[in-house]
Amino acid sequence: MTGKTSVLDVQGLVKHYSVGRGLFGSGRRRLHAVDGVSFAIAPGETLGLVGESGCGKSTVGKAVLRLVEPTAGRIVLEGEDITSLSRSALIAKRRKMQVIFQDPYSSLNPRMTAGEIVQEPLINFGIGTRAEQQERVAALFARVGLRPDQRNNYPHEFSGGQRQRLGIARALALGPSVVIADEPVSALDVSVQAQVINLLMDLQEEYGLSYLFIAHDLGVVEHISHRVAVMYLGKIVETAPRDMLFAEPRHPYTEALLAAVPVSHPRMRRRRVVLKGDVPSPINPPSGCRFHTRCPIAVARCREEEPALLGDSSGHSVACHLRTPAN
Amino acid sequence: MAQEPVLAVESLRVEFATGDAPPVVAVSDMSFEVHRGETLCIVGESGCGKSLTALSILRLLPRPYGRIGAGRVLLDGRDLTTVSEAEIRAVRGRAISMIFQEPMTSLNPVLTVGRQIAETVMVHEGLSWQDCMDRALEMLRQVRIPEPERRLHEYPHQLSGGMRQRVMIAMALACRPRVLLADEPTTALDVTIQAQILDLIRDLQQETGAAVVLITHDLGVVAEMAQRVLVMYAGSKVEEGSVEEIFDAPSHPYTRGLMAAMPHLGGGRGKRLNEIPGVVPALDARPPGCAFAPRCMQAVARCHAEAPPLVQIGGTHTVACWAHGQGARA
Ligand SMILES: Nc1ncnc2c1ncn2[C@@H]1O[C@H](COP(=O)(O)OP(=O)(O)OP(=O)(O)O)[C@@H](O)[C@H]1O
Ligand code: SF4
Ligand SMILES: [Mg+2]
Numbered sequence: 001m002t003g004k005t006s007v008l009d010v011q012g013l014v015k016h017y018s019v020g021r022g023l024f025g026s027g028r029r030r031l032h033a034v035d036g037v038s039f040a041i042a043p044g045e046t047l048g049l050v051g052e053s054g055c056g057k058s059t060v061g062k063a064v065l066r067l068v069e070p071t072a073g074r075i076v077l078e079g080e081d082i083t084s085l086s087r088s089a090l091i092a093k094r095r096k097m098q099v100i101f102q103d104p105y106s107s108l109n110p111r112m113t114a115g116e117i118v119q120e121p122l123i124n125f126g127i128g129t130r131a132e133q134q135e136r137v138a139a140l141f142a143r144v145g146l147r148p149d150q151r152n153n154y155p156h157e158f159s160g161g162q163r164q165r166l167g168i169a170r171a172l173a174l175g176p177s178v179v180i181a182d183e184p185v186s187a188l189d190v191s192v193q194a195q196v197i198n199l200l201m202d203l204q205e206e207y208g209l210s211y212l213f214i215a216h217d218l219g220v221v222e223h224i225s226h227r228v229a230v231m232y233l234g235k236i237v238e239t240a241p242r243d244m245l246f247a248e249p250r251h252p253y254t255e256a257l258l259a260a261v262p263v264s265h266p267r268m269r270r271r272r273v274v275l276k277g278d279v280p281s282p283i284n285p286p287s288g289c290r291f292h293t294r295c296p297i298a299v300a301r302c303r304e305e306e307p308a309l310l311g312d313s314s315g316h317s318v319a320c321h322l323r324t325p326a327n
Numbered sequence: 328m329a330q331e332p333v334l335a336v337e338s339l340r341v342e343f344a345t346g347d348a349p350p351v352v353a354v355s356d357m358s359f360e361v362h363r364g365e366t367l368c369i370v371g372e373s374g375c376g377k378s379l380t381a382l383s384i385l386r387l388l389p390r391p392y393g394r395i396g397a398g399r400v401l402l403d404g405r406d407l408t409t410v411s412e413a414e415i416r417a418v419r420g421r422a423i424s425m426i427f428q429e430p431m432t433s434l435n436p437v438l439t440v441g442r443q444i445a446e447t448v449m450v451h452e453g454l455s456w457q458d459c460m461d462r463a464l465e466m467l468r469q470v471r472i473p474e475p476e477r478r479l480h481e482y483p484h485q486l487s488g489g490m491r492q493r494v495m496i497a498m499a500l501a502c503r504p505r506v507l508l509a510d511e512p513t514t515a516l517d518v519t520i521q522a523q524i525l526d527l528i529r530d531l532q533q534e535t536g537a538a539v540v541l542i543t544h545d546l547g548v549v550a551e552m553a554q555r556v557l558v559m560y561a562g563s564k565v566e567e568g569s570v571e572e573i574f575d576a577p578s579h580p581y582t583r584g585l586m587a588a589m590p591h592l593g594g595g596r597g598k599r600l601n602e603i604p605g606v607v608p609a610l611d612a613r614p615p616g617c618a619f620a621p622r623c624m625q626a627v628a629r630c631h632a633e634a635p636p637l638v639q640i641g642g643t644h645t646v647a648c649w650a651h652g653q654g655a656r657a
Contacts, residue, residue: 052518052519052520053488053517086478135469159606161606189372189373189544189590189607190372190544190585190588190589190608191372191544191584191585191602192603192605192606193588194588194589194590194600194601194602194603195602195603195604197590198600198602201599216517216518217590218518218592219589219590219591219592219594220590222590222592222593223600224351224590224592246592246593248576249586253557257517257519258592259520259522260518260519261518261547261549261592262521262522262525262545262547262548262550263547263550263551263573264546264547264550264591264593264594265550266550266551266553266570266571266574266590267469267571267574268550269550269551272522272523274519274523274526275519275522275523276523277473278487278489278490278520279517286628295351295402
């Protein structure tokens with residue numbers, strides 16, 4: 001996907017939260033939710049963002065959407081720097097970048113009918129006449145697999161999968177070029193999850209959408225992504241084209257993550273190397289390489305010096321002193 | 328197996344009764360056995376009745392409406408559905424313990440971890456407090472909590488999700504139960520922590536010989552853990568077999584559908600996933616005949632009219648589907 005200009009280009013994104021005092025400490029402390037994350041997404045491309053709970057995936061999504069204000073960094077959407085756009089200018093630009101959440105229920109207004117929910121963005125942006133809007137809503141309902149009569153139902157009358165379809169219809173109403181999807185299928189049952197994943201992939205092909213697909217399920221991410229970035233404690237530790245990342249993971253954390261995924265057939269059971277301990281706190285993250293406290297191959301240098309994310313010509317980048325592209 | 332099962336559930340029916348309306352059946356005609364040292368995985372999607380099945384074993388169905396409508400639950404041959412309240416309390420946490428998806432529901436937030444484990448031991452074994460605390464420490468060590476001496480004096484909120492799950496397992500195993508019921512014990516955890524917990528359950532089972540009933544929606548967890556597998560759909564068992572039988576020859580259209588719907592590492596990248604059309608029917612809207620018929624590609628007229636019986640199609644492999652076994656020939 002190199003060569004094409006990117007739809008979304010994020011450079012050095014940082015988000016620190018100021019959090020309450022600790023048990024004994026004084027004053028407020030900084031929580032390093034996202035600490036220097038860079039990536040670009042090409043038209044029609046899906047970048048999968050994976051990592052364990054609390055590593056900062058959702059914060060990346062929210063900061064890119066400027067639902068939270070980035071502490072530092074630059075966000076370029078379709079060639080325009082939106083990092084410091086005013087609220088009103090940003091809202092106009094938001095048309096091009098929409099979001100789908102894990103729990104569509106909490107993001108859909110319970111007092112509006114499904115039809116109104118999908119029509120609302122069109123009204124807000126003054127797009128088309130009422131009749132044209134209605135037509136567009138009908139077309140979107142059909143496209144995401146909702147029945148026309150369901151336009152008069154309220155969100156609570158939908159099943160989880162149908163609510164996610166509704167969230168998708170609303171996100172698509174304005175014809176975005178980028179969709180940030182934060183765990184869009186995590187709350188769904190397997191059989192319904194497959195329906196929604198297929199729908200997202202079909203829509204991408206049809207409209208040339210770009211996805212930032214945030215998820216913790218590696219099977220889902222492998223299935224849907226063209227490229228994958230692995231996050232650990234606020235940083236991207238490895239990024240590569242999908243097949244490369246899953247076939248030849250280089251970062252010890254990526255290896256551990258893949259090894260932890262349950263097998264798909266009982267004959268593949270094996271005694272695997274299990275990563276010890278928990279993810280450290282993002283308030284006072286470990287020095288040097290943030291993974292060194294759990295890394296099975298760490299050396300002294302890892303504690304002192306932070307490894308840079310270094311790439312090779314194949315688009316495979318890794319941040320590890322012992323697993324640089326040259327090695 | 329010649330050996331007697333530790334736990335046998337026979338023709339269990341779980342129902343919800345409100346007012347004068349006829350009761351709604353949530354689980355019907357459920358039967359299974361678990362032997363010492365064996366792991367049975369019950370797999371199915373949300374709302375299929377997995378958790379209710381487990382809760383009814385310990386008579387913990389939600390009150391006042393949930394009840395066991397029919398069937399028996401035999402622990403070493405003794406029917407738990409008919410014993411007194413006092414007797415079932417003595418079984419809970421001692422002969423049979425249960426762990427849940429969300430450890431905070433079973434941990435007391437205002438008591439230290441050590442005290443909670445020790446109290447469980449105290450209630451069931453009547454040892455001295457010091458002996459109970461010693462057992463608590465030993466249990467924390469066994470579930471491989473780092474710095475167990477320090478953790479003993481901490482409160483649940485001071486622990487990470489993975490550590491809380493370990494504490495709950497420590498508490499569940501403190502009295503060396505013969506049966507461990509684990510309801511989605513790793514669903515809320517990250518994969519690396521899930522791997523730790525699954526290894527732990529497996530190791531402890533090997534040490535203690537407990538029979539494990541593991542409830543999950545994740546076929547990957549089943550592939551990792553099960554000796555036997557029971558697939559549930561809409562309150563009924565639709566297929567059961569050894570883990571090899573189920574993964575080598577999944578036979579119910581629902582089981583096959585689930586397997587094909589699940590994206591797994593290295594499988595069919597970028598291709599369309601198999602969809603099971605439609606959704607699981609609501610409890611009070613389960614169709615007559617085979618409950619899966621409205622979503623089934625293979626359904627014929629009979630499927631919509633008549634519920635298929637469970638038939639044996641292999642060594643220990645049974646399936647309830649008109650398209651299989653004797654059902655197909657009948
Ligand atoms: N508003 C906030 N104030 C303070 N800390 C926050 C806030 N939002 C997020 N955090 C912290 O930032 C870190 C990253 O959170 P984030 O939600 O981005 O993680 P995530 O990778 O999406 O995790 P999950 O997989 O659980 O969704 C966490 O430690 C979280 O507790
Ligand atoms: S830099 Fe060192 S600690 Fe970090 S992943 Fe590489 S070897 Fe491990
Ligand atoms: Mg998140």
